[in-house]
Amino acid sequence: MTTVAEKLDTRGMSCPLPIIKTRKAINQIKCGEILQVTATDPGSIKDMASFCEQTGNRLVASNESANGFVFLIEKA
Amino acid sequence: MSDTIENIADNTQLDTWLNSRLDELLPGKLQQIDASRTPSMSIIATKGTLDWAYPPFILASTAAALGWEVDIFFTFYGLLLLKKNLDAGVSPLGNPAMPMKMPFGPQWFQDYDWPMPNLLMAGIPGFEKVATGLMKKTFRNKGVATVEELRGLCLEADVNMIACQMTVDVFGFDASEFIPEVTDFVGATSFLPVAQKSDVCLFI
Numbered sequence: 001m002t003t004v005a006e007k008l009d010t011r012g013m014s015c016p017l018p019i020i021k022t023r024k025a026i027n028q029i030k031c032g033e034i035l036q037v038t039a040t041d042p043g044s045i046k047d048m049a050s051f052c053e054q055t056g057n058r059l060v061a062s063n064e065s066a067n068g069f070v071f072l073i074e075k076a
Numbered sequence: 077m078s079d080t081i082e083n084i085a086d087n088t089q090l091d092t093w094l095n096s097r098l099d100e101l102l103p104g105k106l107q108q109i110d111a112s113r114t115p116s117m118s119i120i121a122t123k124g125t126l127d128w129a130y131p132p133f134i135l136a137s138t139a140a141a142l143g144w145e146v147d148i149f150f151t152f153y154g155l156l157l158l159k160k161n162l163d164a165g166v167s168p169l170g171n172p173a174m175p176m177k178m179p180f181g182p183q184w185f186q187d188y189d190w191p192m193p194n195l196l197m198a199g200i201p202g203f204e205k206v207a208t209g210l211m212k213k214t215f216r217n218k219g220v221a222t223v224e225e226l227r228g229l230c231l232e233a234d235v236n237m238i239a240c241q242m243t244v245d246v247f248g249f250d251a252s253e254f255i256p257e258v259t260d261f262v263g264a265t266s267f268l269p270v271a272q273k274s275d276v277c278l279f280i
Contacts, residue, residue, distance in 0.1 A: 014220045
């Protein structure tokens with residue numbers, strides 16, 4: 001089961017802030033740990049996938065909830 | 077292929093052998109090289125108004141977040157984006173594609189695109205100040221960072237900011253007016269080799 005090591009709330013923020021804040025948060029956690037990001041920017045669905053592909057981190061989950069989009073990223 | 081170099085008699089045979097080995101090894105090697113190198117981007121920022129201040133800083137901060145190496149060469153009006161006191165404004169005059177919408181009031185009011193004749197924009201004192209204020213408010217409402225914030229994020233992520241020495245001289249600026257993080261004051265001759273080696277090169 002995946003346990004979330006750190007949570008980041010980027011709701012209300014527009015591009016490029018969610019990605020930049022995600023990068024900063026990823027830098028703070030250890031390899032193998034999971035970062036949970038919540039966002040409302042509709043562009044973040046594709047942007048977060050692209051960010052993970054570019055940076056080599058693993059996008060474990062990408063879901064839409066009542067609170068916005070929720071992403072789980074495992075640091076590589 | 078079981079042949080070794082010692083028992084390959086002539087060059088033609090050697091070439092064939094080399095070719096087939098290269099075909100086998102090269103794709104993997106190239107992929108390896110490609111995966112291990114850091115992508116890079118060079119931006120030439122030439123405009124200093126509020127609307128045009130965003131693209132270079134958004135692209136640069138995003139690229140830096142992706143782990144890319146980024147250099148921005150600020151020239152002409154772009155130099156104003158390096159000022160300690162960043163005071164970028166916007167003019168709808170001569171900017172016909174700019175939507176003129178109000179960032180407050182009921183939705184139907186916000187959705188309305190105001191027709192603004194040039195004569196009106198040119199004639200009313202303070203029109204640009206109002207337009208600048210409205211644009212800043214629109215951006216704030218939509219959760220967009222300010223230009224100052226984005227510049228700060230770029231600097232934090234080690235984006236190299238380079239000023240064009242010639243335009244600094246032409247406009248009569250002094251180095252002390254710019255943020256101390258400006259890495260260099262150089263000419264096109266110094267920046268072009270950087271741009272030449274970068275994967276993405278943009279003129280904004």
